[in-house]
């Protein structure tokens with residue numbers, strides 16, 4: 315029998331991110347991963363801006379930028395009938411090297427295939443002495459005993475049964491989560507958007523063997539509509555084909571991967587080797603609850619979504635960042651159990667919203683109006699190709715260009731944030747307007763010393779003061795009284811002051827605004843009570 319404050323089940327991106335977040339905060343944890351940490355078949359490849367912001371906080375952004383992806387490879391999107399077939403349209407996007415961070419963030423997104431991304435996260439987690447990361451350990455069952463959880467797992471190498479007692483357990487065990495099943499929590503939403511198939515291939519020198527130019531993704535349209543795509547994996551020889559499929563399960567016995575790859579290439583002259591093929595189900599599902607007692611769900615265990623938009627893993631990493639500071643608060647004695655209830659209240663609506671936006675992207679991709687003449691020779695074929703290309707470029711925009719969703723998700727109704735009476739701004743997927751309205755990610759701006767405002771946030775609360783004469787001691791005293799970590803930061807910069815719009819802004823450890831005003835409330839201790847979760851009433 316061993317003891318650990320937090321037991322994380324699953325060492326994929328969500329589990330590793332939570333281990334890093336806890337390690338970074340000095341909270342000991344144990345990760346159980348049934349595999350050996352290697353990824354044979356990369357699914358994810360796009361690391362969106364919010365995940366890169368967390369990576370910057372953890373000090374590992376450069377590891378992801380320098381993961382080995384060919385950063386000179388251009389990340390355009392090409393719509394075509396096949397690699398050797400007709401070009402229908404293209405969206406121009408720069409390479410990772412040529413890309414600049416958007417003005418609203420200190421970081422830019424990056425391509426990093428999962429076979430490199432998972433090990434980067436796992437290595438970062440292992441660098442904390444407080445993180446015990448166990449391979450070949452499979453959770454078999456658990457029992458929530460009210461004041462602790464008792465987990466039973468199997469060391470699959472030795473056959474030994476290991477029992478672990480923990481304060482809190484987090485199921486980061488993926489879409490087929492056994493933790494979720496044992497808790498009896500249902501997934502709500504759409505269980506099938508399509509039955510899809512991935513084919514992971516090696517095609518040496520492919521980029522030089524066609525006339526479509528470099529692209530992150532080639533989307534194939536044929537008479538009948540969009541049917542497959544080819545996605546860059548390492549920017550060199552590795553690629554992934556995804557067959558979009560439909561709501562009918564594929565007959566895997568009749569499935570001929572070689573023939574599918576040839577159809578995508580549109581020629582027999584391109585050589586390739588099939589590394590692996592896996593069937594998967596595209597869904598839009600959110601767990602009915604993210605918490606039951608002392609057990610939580612995060613990542614794909616809590617929500618699954620169409621990969622159109624590249625939001626799946628990033629949504630799980632954001633779960634980890636939200637839950638991490640709350641577990642830290644409660645284990646260090648300054649948070650209340652209400653903080654843990656607020657995890658579901660904050661994260662569940664965001665997961666459902668991002669899953670819905672991803673499903674919308676999928677519908678947009680597959681809603682080609684009429685592509686029956688797309689292969690025809692002559693003016694009617696040309697007109698069809700033009701119409702399909704124009705439609706795809708319009709329809710695909712939110713898939714490639716979603717900063718409003720990546721950085722603009724907000725905890726508007728959080729019981730940990732105090733509304734300031736300003737109207738709720740619309741959430742525009744494409745266009746991200748930074749706001750310091752409570753419930754929002756605190757805006758990025760560059761400080762005189764070269765840091766981002768985001769670099770100010772992290773281990774505790776940050777009270778930003780834009781006018782040094784405004785009294786703040788009652789809030790600082792109230793925080794001290796409850797052992798709530800709070801740092802006062804004076805900022806004498808008019809541009810940043812106008813971006814934050816109030817003289818005082820209280821930012822949570824996860825970089826979200828909890829409260830703002832031009833002066834402290836008369837009852838400063840009650841503000842501290844709110845942000846440490848004392849007034850949260852569970853809905854579960």
Ligand SMILES: Cc1cc2nc3c(=O)[nH]c(=O)nc-3n(C[C@H](O)[C@H](O)[C@H](O)COP(=O)(O)OP(=O)(O)OC[C@H]3O[C@@H](n4cnc5c(N)ncnc54)[C@H](O)[C@@H]3O)c2cc1C
Pocket residue numbers: 323324325326327328329346347348349357358359360361362451452453454486487488489492512556594612613614615621624625626627628629630
């Ligand atoms: C084709 C495709 C492309 C995608 N592209 C992107 C993208 O570009 N960007 C993006 O953000 N997302 C993308 N996604 C989504 C992304 O892959 C997932 O959201 C992400 O992998 C989920 O991470 P996770 O850690 O929650 O779960 P997983 O990656 O599934 O990891 C779960 C881990 O738990 C372990 N485990 C399970 N049960 C147990 C047990 N009982 N005991 C111990 N260990 C256990 C498993 O071995 C596994 O390692 C894509 C998905 C698909 C299908």
